[in-house]
Amino acid sequence: VGVGKEPVDLVPDDQVDRFLADAHKLISTYYTLENPTAFxxxxxxxxxxxxxxxxxxxxxxxxxxxxxxxxxxxxxxxxxxxxxxxxxxxxxxxxxxxxxxxxxxxxxxxxxxxxxxxxxxxxxxxxxxxxxxxxxxxxxxxxxxxxxxxxxxxxxxxxxxxxPPKRSRMCQWCDHKAHCPEFGGTLLPYPGWPSSPGETSHAEAVSE
Known part of the structure; x- marks a missing residue:
C-alpha cells in the first residue's frame, strides 16, 4: 500500500499473511450479500x-x-x-x-x-x-x-x-485507569475548553 510513491507500512511483516487472509474472507462474505456489478x-x-x-x-x-x-x-x-x-x-x-x-x-x-x-x-x-x-x-x-x-x-x-466516567466493557482496553475515579484513580487537572471554535485551549497551547 502506498501514498504517492512513498510506501506506508500498515501491517507488520509477520502479520501480512493473516491480514490478507482476513481481508479475503471479508470480501468473500461481501459477495454473498450483494452483487456489486448489479448497480x-x-x-x-x-x-x-x-x-x-x-x-x-x-x-x-x-x-x-x-x-x-x-x-x-x-x-x-x-x-x-x-x-x-x-x-x-x-x-x-x-x-x-x-x-x-x-x-x-x-x-x-x-x-x-x-x-x-x-x-x-x-x-x-x-x-x-x-x-x-x-x-x-x-x-x-x-x-x-x-x-x-x-x-x-x-x-x-x-x-x-x-x-462523569461510565464503566463499560470497553474499560478493559483502557490505559488510563490510574486517572479514572471508577477505578480509584486520580483525575488529572482539567486543561480547559475553547470558548469559541477558533480559540486555542490550554491543552493545545501546552502541546505547542
Whole structure:
C-alpha cells in the first residue's frame, strides 16, 4: 500500500499473511450479500457536512461532518445509504446504537438534498448479516433535536469540566485507569475548553 510513491507500512511483516487472509474472507462474505456489478453507486466515501443550528444568532453551531461509505440512487430517485462493518452484527439490544450512526448520515443527506433516504443498510462482513432500516421525516426531525441537545450538553460539560466516567466493557482496553475515579484513580487537572471554535485551549497551547 502506498501514498504517492512513498510506501506506508500498515501491517507488520509477520502479520501480512493473516491480514490478507482476513481481508479475503471479508470480501468473500461481501459477495454473498450483494452483487456489486448489479448497480452503480452514486458515490463512495462521500464527505458530508451540514449545520443543524436553528437560530442564526446562536454562536454554538451544531455541525455534522462525516464520510458515508456508499450512496445508491435508484432510477426513480430513491436513495439508499450503505455502511460496511468488518465486525459482527449486534445483538437485538444493541441495534439502536448501530442505527444511530446511520440516522446521522440519513439526517445529513436529508438536510443537504431535501430527500429522506428510502433505506439505511448496514452490511456486517464478519458474519454475513445485514441490518436494514427505513427512516421517516418526522423521526429525522426529532433526531436533529436530539443531536442538538447532545452537543449543548457537551459544551456545558466542556465549560465546567464535568465529564462523569461510565464503566463499560470497553474499560478493559483502557490505559488510563490510574486517572479514572471508577477505578480509584486520580483525575488529572482539567486543561480547559475553547470558548469559541477558533480559540486555542490550554491543552493545545501546552502541546505547542
Amino acid at each position: 452503480t453507486p452514486e458515490s463512495c466515501e462521500l464527505r458530508v457536512e451540514v449545520d443543524l443550528t436553528e437560530d442564526d444568532d446562536d454562536p454554538d453551531r451544531v455541525l455534522l461532518r462525516g464520510f458515508v461509505d456508499r450512496i445508491d440512487v435508484a432510477p426513480d430517485g430513491r436513495v439508499r445509504v450503505v455502511d460496511y462493518k468488518t465486525g459482527r452484527s449486534p445483538g437485538e439490544s444493541f441495534e439502536s446504537r448501530a442505527l444511530f450512526q446511520m440516522k446521522f448520515y440519513a439526517l445529513a443527506i436529508y438536510r443537504l438534498r431535501g430527500i429522506v433516504p428510502a433505506r439505511l443498510q448496514l452490511l456486517y462482513l464478519a458474519d454475513g448479516q445485514s441490518l436494514i432500516y427505513t427512516p421517516e421525516k418526522a423521526e429525522l426531525d426529532r433526531f436533529a433535536k436530539t443531536l442538538t441537545a447532545i452537543w449543548k450538553a457537551i459544551l456545558k460539560a466542556g465549560a465546567t469540566g464535568d465529564f
